[in-house]
Amino acid sequence: xxxxxxxxxxxxxxxxxxxxxxxxxxxxxxxxxxxxxxxxxxxxxxxxxxxxxxxxxxxxxxxxxxxxxxxxxxxxxxxxx
Numbered sequence: 656x657x658x659x660x661x662x663x664x665x666x667x668x669x670x671x672x673x674x675x676x677x678x679x680x681x682x683x684x685x686x687x688x689x690x691x692x693x694x695x696x697x698x699x700x701x702x703x704x705x706x707x708x709x710x711x712x713x714x715x716x717x718x719x720x721x722x723x724x725x726x727x728x729x730x731x732x733x734x735x736x
Contacts, residue, residue: 661672669685677683724731 658675660675662669663672664670
């Protein structure tokens with residue numbers, strides 16, 4: 656049986672984010688996938704401000720064309736360069 660759940664690593668143990676339906680002492684196999692963003696790196700107000708400024712700048716430098724379709728096709732969303 657395969658099921659997925661999120662957990663945090665605290666005090667040298669994995670703590671599930673939600674309840675799981677396993678009997679006490681059940682053996683499981685873990686596959687670790689780390690989050691792409693280190694939360695500690697964006698907690699400071701100053702850093703969050705810098706990140707937001709970069710996002711806004713990129714949005715302004717790459718506007719959606721006025722004649723753009725209401726819905727983009729898969730090819731338009733995944734344009735290959």
